Structures are given as C-alpha cells and as structure tokens.
Amino acid sequence: MSAPQNRESGPPVVAVVGGGQLARMMAPGAAELGVRLRVLVEDPASSAAQVVTDAPVGAASDEAAIRSLVAPDGGRAAAVLTFEHEHVPNALLADLVEHGTPVRPGPGALVQAQDKIVMRQRLTELGVPCPRWAALPASSPEEGREALAAFLADVGGSAVVKTSRGGYDGKGVRVVTSADDVADWFAAVADGGPQLLVEEKVPFTRELAALVARRPSGEVRAWPVVESVQRDGVCSEVIAPAPRLSAELDERAREIATAVAEGLDVTGVLAVEMFEVPGPDGAPVVLVNELAMRPHNSGHWTIDGAVTSQFEQHLRAVLDLPLGSTEPTAPWTVMANVLGSQLDELTDALPDVLAAYPEARVNLYGKGVRPGRKLGHVNVSGADLDEVRDRAVAAAALLRGEAPVVVDTIIEEKANV
Ligand SMILES: Nc1ncnc2c1ncn2[C@@H]1O[C@H](COP(=O)(O)OP(=O)(O)O)[C@@H](O)[C@H]1O
Numbered sequence: 001m002s003a004p005q006n007r008e009s010g011p012p013v014v015a016v017v018g019g020g021q022l023a024r025m026m027a028p029g030a031a032e033l034g035v036r037l038r039v040l041v042e043d044p045a046s047s048a049a050q051v052v053t054d055a056p057v058g059a060a061s062d063e064a065a066i067r068s069l070v071a072p073d074g075g076r077a078a079a080v081l082t083f084e085h086e087h088v089p090n091a092l093l094a095d096l097v098e099h100g101t102p103v104r105p106g107p108g109a110l111v112q113a114q115d116k117i118v119m120r121q122r123l124t125e126l127g128v129p130c131p132r133w134a135a136l137p138a139s140s141p142e143e144g145r146e147a148l149a150a151f152l153a154d155v156g157g158s159a160v161v162k163t164s165r166g167g168y169d170g171k172g173v174r175v176v177t178s179a180d181d182v183a184d185w186f187a188a189v190a191d192g193g194p195q196l197l198v199e200e201k202v203p204f205t206r207e208l209a210a211l212v213a214r215r216p217s218g219e220v221r222a223w224p225v226v227e228s229v230q231r232d233g234v235c236s237e238v239i240a241p242a243p244r245l246s247a248e249l250d251e252r253a254r255e256i257a258t259a260v261a262e263g264l265d266v267t268g269v270l271a272v273e274m275f276e277v278p279g280p281d282g283a284p285v286v287l288v289n290e291l292a293m294r295p296h297n298s299g300h301w302t303i304d305g306a307v308t309s310q311f312e313q314h315l316r317a318v319l320d321l322p323l324g325s326t327e328p329t330a331p332w333t334v335m336a337n338v339l340g341s342q343l344d345e346l347t348d349a350l351p352d353v354l355a356a357y358p359e360a361r362v363n364l365y366g367k368g369v370r371p372g373r374k375l376g377h378v379n380v381s382g383a384d385l386d387e388v389r390d391r392a393v394a395a396a397a398l399l400r401g402e403a404p405v406v407v408d409t410i411i412e413e414k415a416n417v
C-alpha cells in the first residue's frame, strides 16, 4: 500500500477506531479545534455515530475497514489514526506505520495495553512498582495449575488471576484460592484462549489513577491524581483530586505515569490505574495496576473540572499540537457513572434531574439500556467535597431511575450534627 495522499486541503482528519462513548466525547473538542473526526463504528446507531457525521461502519478487526478509514476512496486521508479501545490488529497498525500513516499510540506501545503479561514484563523492566505477579505457563493445564498452586502457597493462599487479553470492567479478573477456581480458564487456554497471569491480592486502601498526555515531540502533561471508587469491578465514582493525597504521593504517581508514557513511547492520553497501599513505614505508596492508552473513565471529570478535557487533549496530543493546561477549575469535581437504569430512556429523567441539580453536568452516551452498562455520567464541581459527591451520586441515581434522594435534607442533617 502506498502512503496516503492528501486529496484536498482542509483541516486535519483524525481517524478513530471504535464507536463508543469515548469516541463520542472526542466530538466537542474536535469541533472546538476545528479538526475533523472520522470514526469507525460497529453499528450505524452506535454512541459516536449519533454525533459524528463521518462514521463508516465496520469492525475493528476488519483490515479493509481500517485501511479505508485512514484513506477512503475519493475521500481525504487521515492525518493520524487513533483509538477509543485497544482491540485492534497490531500487525496491520505496524504496516500502516511502515507506509507512512501516523498511528498514535503506535503499535509498539499499544501492545502493553492489549496484553497484561506483556505490560507486566515491560513495567517490571522499567522498574515501575507493581504487585508481585507471574505468567502462568500455557504449555499444559497441569503446568498452569502447578504454577498457580505454587504462587498461592507463596503469597499466603489467595491471589488474583487475570486473562492477559480481552478483559474489561472486571471481566477477566478473578480472586482465587485454588486452581479449581479458574478451571474453566485453564480449559480455555488449552483451546487457544488468552494466556493467564496471577498477581498477589493487593491489600489496597483505595484505587487511584494518574492521567497524562504525551505528544510525539515529547511534551507531557499530567492532571491531578484522582481516586476511583469501584463497585463489582466497575468504576462507579471518581473524585478529583484524590482526597487526603499527600503532595509527595501525587507527585510520585504523576512521575510514574510520565515515566511509563516516556518508557513505552505512548502518544495521546495514558491512564495508569494504581493501588494505594501502606508502605513499609506505614506511609502510603502506589503500585501500578494496569494501563489504558486512550481517554479513560477516570478522566471524565476533566470535561467539566479541568481547563483542558482529556478528550481534547488526546486530539491535541495525537496531532502533535501543544497540550492544554491540566489545572482543575474547581477545588473538587466528582464524576458519578450511570451504570444501568430502570428507565427505558435515560432522557425521560432529564426534567427531574436538571431541575433538582442545575449545577450538575449531565453527559449521556445515547446507548440502549442494559443492566450494569455504562450509559452516562454526571460531573459536579464545588468547594465542599461531601456536598459535591452527594449531589453527583444523587443525580446519577435519578438517571438510573431510582427514587430521588433529597440531598438538601442530607446536607441539613449534616449541618445539624
Ligand atoms: N492484584 C490485585 N489485587 C487486588 N485487587 C485487584 C488486583 N488486580 C485487580 N484488582 C481489582 O479488580 C479490578 C479490575 O482489574 P483490572 O486488572 O483493572 O481489570 P479490567 O481490565 O477489567 O479493568 C481492579 O480495579 C481492582 O479493583
């Protein structure tokens, strides 16, 4: 394939693989900067296709679809190819790079967000603090089980087994006390399924996330480190900045994320999920959980709570434009996810939620309701963390179709204590 040619002049086109909410939320930033988005969507009704006019339909695994996304027949070649998820064929990306299409993040970086074994190996080489871990041999189920039993004995009886590829939102993560607990996964490995790794079960006090953006010419900017609250393996709330985080640990977590971005040559937004654990002297330290090389749920607060949102920053970074300020615009911003809903249509709740919480920034993704599905989020910013958090959570509850929580009463009760 020859290098894509610019067939007409005009603003740069950013090609994005994936039609979910992350691609959708790139649209406002693209509109403001005057750059074009072309998004490869799974379905014409997908979240991103509802707001991006140039949205060809195709699977992320379809080589022809990605080639035509980058250089459509009769259309303008993309300035850069980027992603809203990591499930993309890497060999094809390498070929596109070889033939002159900028792919950001590049395939060499992306593999560490696609494969948790590759990621752990690379982070360990870089000297990044991680939980103790081991890859479980895939040669035979017996060897895999033996290695897991030995690891369990070593770490005191319980550990976390993960599939190296394909997991998200806690699917592909299981706490185990015996090899029998993942018998089905060992069977899947034998059938050519993803390899497995095991990690010590980290006694974390909370989960943090450090978000940075890096452009090809080297500039890196980091947002304040946030706390992410998980329920059943899924992020339910994010508090920005992380409460009670010392300036030293904030700095340390940002340094780790920056070192990872530089060490792995990541371009675009990088989210580094971390565990906060008590260190040897009792003071908290961080261990890296996993990486995402794209805008991330832990960064949705930046849309309304920081000078530059992660989505616009991602576009700037992949286009190698100067990065925007990552300063917060309020003392606190809390993001509450809307995970599933009892309503058929979330917009049915708008009259109530917008009336009750005029300061809330509601962001709905246009997705069909399914139990537990990420359907939208609410950001609330302000000076009083308890109030901000109560209101964000209560607004999200209304969108889930739950009975209204009378937040004012809660605040009054608090005031009366
Ligand atoms: N080593 C570990 N120790 C304790 N909890 C873990 C460990 N690894 C993962 N978890 C828990 O499981 C959640 C999901 O794991 P993660 O590797 O981030 O998978 P996913 O790709 O599904 O996000 C984490 O956010 C954390 O709550």
Ligand SMILES: [Mg+2]
Residues within 6 Å of the ligand: 169, 273, 290
């Ligand atoms: Mg995770």
